[in-house]
Amino acid sequence: MLVARLDGLSLSQLRLAVSPVAEATHWMRVTLTRSGHxxxxxxxxxxxxxxxxxxxALAAHLLTPVGQxxxxxxxxxxxxxxxxPATVLEGQFAAIEATTAEQVAVQVAARYGRQPVPPAVRAAMAEGTLAVRVAAGLRRFRQEALxxxxxxxxxxxxAELxxxxxxxxxxxxxxxxxxxxxxxxxxxxALTIESRFRTDATLADIExxxxxxxxxxxxxxxxxxDARDAVLVYPAHGRPPEGRGRLGDLVGASRAExxxxxxxxxxxxxxxHRHHLAPATVSYHLGVLLRSGLVRRRRDRHRVLYQRSATGDGLVGRPLAGV
Incomplete structure (x- = not known):
C-alpha cells in the first residue's frame, strides 16, 4: 500500500492537469511491446x-516494461x-533537461537495481548528457509517433478534466x-493506493x-x-476508441476497470461493491472477460473468485506499474 498524508496546505494546492510528456512516455512503452495497447x-x-x-532509444532504455x-x-x-498546453509541454522538456547529474545517478540506480545498466545509458551519464538527450528523444518520439x-x-x-x-x-x-x-x-x-509496494510519505505544504x-x-x-515532483496518474474514464480482435468486447469503461x-x-x-455496479452487470462483464481468456476463475468454498489470467497480464498490465 502506498500512503501519502497531505496536510491542509498540500490539500489546498492540489490541482488537476494534463501531462503531455507522460502520455508520450507511456506510448513509447506500448511501442516497445509486441502486443500493442x-x-x-x-x-x-x-x-x-x-x-x-x-x-x-536512450529514453526507451529507462522505461520499465509494460505489465512489470x-x-x-x-x-x-x-x-x-x-x-x-504549449507552455506546459515546453516546461516539461525544460524540467527534464534541468535534471542534475546527481538526480540522474540516483534515478538510474533505482531503475536498474542489481541489473546491469545498458552501455548507452552509462556513456550518456559519464558525458553528462543523459537528461538533455532524453528530453530530445521524448520530443522527437512525440512528434513522430503521437x-x-x-x-x-x-x-x-x-473531457476527463x-x-x-x-x-x-x-x-x-x-x-x-x-x-x-x-x-x-x-x-x-491520507491518499492511499493499493500496491505491492510499501511507502508512507508525509507531504507538508507540497503541490x-x-x-x-x-x-x-x-x-x-x-x-x-521526490515530494517536489509529486504526481498521481490515473486512467481517464472516457470511453476509448473501438478495440481490435478479441479485445473488442472490452470496449467501455466498466469492463476495462x-x-x-x-x-x-x-x-x-x-x-x-467496489465498482458500484449491479451483481448481474458484473457477472455479465466477467463472462465476456472469461470467454476472452483474459480472466480465470476458481471456487473457494462457497465463493467463486476471478483473477486476471497470464494472457490478461500480458495484454493489459497490472494496475500499478511503477512508483
Missing amino acids: PVHGDPGPVARAALRHPDV PGYMPDLLTPKPAPGS ADRWPHVRTLLA TEQATRMATGGVGRMLDSLHPAIHWTAG VVVTPSVLAWPQVTAQFC LLADLDVPRSTGELS
Whole structure:
C-alpha cells in the first residue's frame, strides 16, 4: 500500500492537469511491446521506426516494461506546471533537461537495481548528457509517433478534466480523489493506493498534481519519491476508441476497470461493491472477460473468485506499474 498524508496546505494546492510528456512516455512503452495497447491498438511502423533514433532509444532504455512492476525514473514524467498546453509541454522538456547529474545517478540506480545498466545509458551519464538527450528523444518520439493521435487523446483528456473538476466543485476534493479509480482511496487525510509496494510519505505544504492518462490505461502510477515532483496518474474514464480482435468486447469503461482491478482474486459481490455496479452487470462483464481468456476463475468454498489470467497480464498490465 502506498500512503501519502497531505496536510491542509498540500490539500489546498492540489490541482488537476494534463501531462503531455507522460502520455508520450507511456506510448513509447506500448511501442516497445509486441502486443500493442489493449484498447488503442498497434502504435504502427512510424512509432517503431522512431525508436531507432539514438536519443529515442536512450529514453526507451529507462522505461520499465509494460505489465512489470518497478521504478521508472521521475525525469521521464515531470510534473506539469500551470499554463497553456504549449507552455506546459515546453516546461516539461525544460524540467527534464534541468535534471542534475546527481538526480540522474540516483534515478538510474533505482531503475536498474542489481541489473546491469545498458552501455548507452552509462556513456550518456559519464558525458553528462543523459537528461538533455532524453528530453530530445521524448520530443522527437512525440512528434513522430503521437502527432496523429494527439487531437483525439487531447479531447478525451479535456473531457476527463471537466468531469473531475465538476466533481471536486460539487462534492469536494476528497470525493473527487475517491472517485478516480478503485485502487485509489481518500480517508482521514491520507491518499492511499493499493500496491505491492510499501511507502508512507508525509507531504507538508507540497503541490500534488493529479493527472488523467489515456495512453497509460489501465495503470495507476504514483510519483512520490521526490515530494517536489509529486504526481498521481490515473486512467481517464472516457470511453476509448473501438478495440481490435478479441479485445473488442472490452470496449467501455466498466469492463476495462473490472479487468484492471483483477490483479488479485475477487468475487462478484466484492467487484459489485467496489465498482458500484449491479451483481448481474458484473457477472455479465466477467463472462465476456472469461470467454476472452483474459480472466480465470476458481471456487473457494462457497465463493467463486476471478483473477486476471497470464494472457490478461500480458495484454493489459497490472494496475500499478511503477512508483
